[in-house]
Amino acid sequence: MALNKLRQLDQHSLGVTLPKDDLRLEGLLDENGELRDEHHVHVRHTDTGEWQLELVEDIDS
Template identity: 70%
Template sequence: MALNKIRQLDPDSAGVTLPKDDLRLEGLLNREGKVDGDHHVHIRHVDDGQWTLELVDGIFERESKNE
């Protein structure tokens, strides 16, 4: 099991690093290993000490259709 440190990002939020190998498997990195484009995730707190993270595709396409 890989362990990732929770880091303070700013006064109102913290973050967890996602391994590049996992991002690569999802097709989220370009050939240089950099994040390719804008991506958003929905994070849910499901239980004590448990969260789920879900990639949300097409968020901007849906928003522009609703305007």
Template identity: 70%
Template sequence: MALNKLRQLDGNSAGVTMPKDDLRLEGLIDENGVLDGEHHVHIHHKGDGKWTVELVADVEI
């Protein structure tokens, strides 16, 4: 099982890195390993240390 470090982003949030190989498989990064466009995900806390992350295709901002 690969482990990813939880990191402090600012005073109100933290983040976790996602493997570029997985992002590449989803078509989210380009051939240079750079995010290709703007993407949004829904993060849902399931409880007991479990979360789900789901890519959201259509977002109105």
């Protein structure tokens, strides 16, 4: 099981890195390993110590 470190981003938020190989499989990275576009992810707390991430394709304006 791969472990990812929880990091302080700023005064109000934390972040977890996602492996580029996983993002590449989803088609989110270009040939240089950079994000293709702007993407949004819905993070849902599902249980004690558990979260679910879902890539959101369409954002209503």
